[in-house]
Each structure stands twice: as C-alpha cells, then as structure tokens.
Amino acid sequence: MDFLYPLTRWQRKRRKRKERLARDTAFQQLLDRDGLTPVEVLADVLPGLEPMATGFDLVRIGGARDGGYLLPDDLDGLAASFSPGVNVMVDFDLDMAARGVPVFMADASVDGPPVQNPLFDFEKLFLGPETRPGFITLDDWVAGKAPAQGDLLLQIDIEGAEWDVLDTVSDAVLNRFRIIALEVHDFHEVFRDGAAAQKLRVLKRLGRDFVVAHVHINNCDAPMSLGRLSVPPTFEITYLRRDRVTDLRPAAPLPHPLDTPNDRRNVDFVMPPVWRDFRM
Structure with a gap:
C-alpha cells in the first residue's frame, strides 16, 4: 500500500517551478505558431503602461x-461611481458610498450585491458591446443612470469582457470618467497576432485621454515568461483623466507602500520596469 505524505516546502517549490516552465513553454509554442506582434507596435503601447505621478497622492x-x-486622491465632487462585476466583496463600493457617492452596479450572474446600502443601485445585466437581452452597453447604462452633470468613476472587473466594452464605448461617455480602475485580463494575448489588435487599440485609446496613475499585478496569475520579458496575464491599472493631472512625472518605484497581494497565499509580483525600454 502506498501512503501519501504532505509535500515538503522544497517539493512544493519544485512542483510550482515545473508547472510554470510547462505553462511558459506552451505559451511560447503558441506564440511561435500564431506569430508575434511586431516589436515596433508594442513599443508604442508598453511605455504607456508606466505609472506616473499625477500631482495627487x-x-x-x-x-x-x-x-x-x-x-x-482626486475623489471630491464625483457625481457617481459605476461598478460592473459584483463579487462577494463590495468593499470598494462601500468606501465610495461612505464618501456620499452613488454607486451603480451591474452583473447578471448574481441577484444583487451581498450587502445593501441606500446609495447602491443594482441592475441584473452584463456589460457588453451591445444592448440586448441580458446585456447593456456602457453608453446606455450611463445614459440611463448617471446625473446629467459631473465627473464619474469607473471600477471595472468583468473577467475579460472589458476589451469589448472599452472598445465600443463612445468618446463622450469615456471622457465623463475622471478615474478608471480597471482589472486587465488576458494581457498576454497582446503578443498574439490573432488577438492583439483590439487590445492594442484599447490601450492606445486610454493612453490618449488618460494617464496611468498606478499598476499592480494580480498575483492569482503568475507572470508568463516570453524571452527576457515577464508578461502578467492579469493586473490592475488605475487611470486619471489628463485634464486632472497637475504634475506629470515618473512615479516612485513599485510596489507602492499601500500595495497588498490579492491572494495572501501567493507571492506578490512587481510589475517589471521593462515597459520603459522594451526588448524582445
């Protein structure tokens, strides 16, 4: 009879290294098959993901x-917060409501937020590129809910659907948002010819009207290795609209003192400083 013993710490590390190597090798083979996006195109986008000081703590x-x-810390005077994607944790929305900001929430996968608040407004709908049964566009959602005047905040974590949503939102609605807190998913696909165009288009569009104020890797997914480049599949990025920036200069090195790992069981990863001098 075989007996199963708990793995030692060294064995766990060795297993993780082997799993990561296999995943990275498969990723490289996929890229070799599909072809890499030209370096000159990526070089236009990646420096735009370098966080900058904006004049606000x-x-x-x-x-x-x-x-x-x-x-x-440019939250005073916001007219509303839009928060698609409702999870078991709504601490972000509760913090915004505590500041007196109405919070509009949408998610068809749940019946409502896990806690109630007088400033919460919930729609059982998914955010998408077109309004149809079960879905609503960001334009239509804002048109139906937002006050006529005033800046808005967008906190968006919708498991990869953000690319379609941000690709189809109008300039008029996009620029009503003073701050965008975005969780990016499947970023590694920006290096695949078959999936790069939309992601590059969205990132360039955001970089035109917004400045990156902060970046943090979601440590639920370890970065992938692509040559000398470390590629985080999932990360959080905070944008501030350019007209609000008062002091544009490179931010202090990451991590920020307020950064914490998304999953305390995993090591926290630091966004590599490779964006500034991209090399393949």
Whole structure:
C-alpha cells in the first residue's frame, strides 16, 4: 500500500517551478505558431503602461486584498461611481458610498450585491458591446443612470469582457470618467497576432485621454515568461483623466507602500520596469 505524505516546502517549490516552465513553454509554442506582434507596435503601447505621478497622492479604496484599488486622491465632487462585476466583496463600493457617492452596479450572474446600502443601485445585466437581452452597453447604462452633470468613476472587473466594452464605448461617455480602475485580463494575448489588435487599440485609446496613475499585478496569475520579458496575464491599472493631472512625472518605484497581494497565499509580483525600454 502506498501512503501519501504532505509535500515538503522544497517539493512544493519544485512542483510550482515545473508547472510554470510547462505553462511558459506552451505559451511560447503558441506564440511561435500564431506569430508575434511586431516589436515596433508594442513599443508604442508598453511605455504607456508606466505609472506616473499625477500631482495627487494615492489612496486605497476597498479592502486590503482582492477588490481594493489604489486611486489618486482626486475623489471630491464625483457625481457617481459605476461598478460592473459584483463579487462577494463590495468593499470598494462601500468606501465610495461612505464618501456620499452613488454607486451603480451591474452583473447578471448574481441577484444583487451581498450587502445593501441606500446609495447602491443594482441592475441584473452584463456589460457588453451591445444592448440586448441580458446585456447593456456602457453608453446606455450611463445614459440611463448617471446625473446629467459631473465627473464619474469607473471600477471595472468583468473577467475579460472589458476589451469589448472599452472598445465600443463612445468618446463622450469615456471622457465623463475622471478615474478608471480597471482589472486587465488576458494581457498576454497582446503578443498574439490573432488577438492583439483590439487590445492594442484599447490601450492606445486610454493612453490618449488618460494617464496611468498606478499598476499592480494580480498575483492569482503568475507572470508568463516570453524571452527576457515577464508578461502578467492579469493586473490592475488605475487611470486619471489628463485634464486632472497637475504634475506629470515618473512615479516612485513599485510596489507602492499601500500595495497588498490579492491572494495572501501567493507571492506578490512587481510589475517589471521593462515597459520603459522594451526588448524582445
């Protein structure tokens, strides 16, 4: 009879290294098959993901783990917060409501937020590129819910659907948002010819009207290895609209003192400083 013993710490590390090597090798084979996006195109986008100081200190909104974001402390006077994707944790939304900001929430996978608040407004709908049964566009959602005047905040974590949503939103609605706290999914696909165009288009569009105020890797997914480049599949990025920036300069090195790992069981990863001098 074979007996199963708990793995030692060294064995666990060795297993993780082997799993990561197999995943990275498969990723490289996939890229070799599909072809890499030209370096010159990526070089136009990746420097735009370098966080900048904006003249505002960063504050943490939401809990200490997953669902918390670092935002520029430019929150006074916001007319509303739009928060698609409702999880068991709504600390971010509760923090915004505590500041007196109405919070509009949408998610068809749940019947409502896990806690109630007088400033919460919930729609059982998914956010998508077109309005149809079960879905609503960001334009239609804002048109139906937002006050006629005033800046808005967008906190968006919708498991990969963010690319379609941000690709189809109008300039008029996008620029009503003073701050965007975005969780990016499947970023590694920006290096695949078959999936790169939309992601590059969305990132360039955001970089035109917004400045990156902070970046933090979601440590639920370890970065993938692509040559000398470390590629995080999932990360949080905070944007501040350019007209709000008062002092544009490179931010202090990451991590920020307020950064915490999304999953305390995993090591926290630091966004590599490779964006500034991209090399393949």
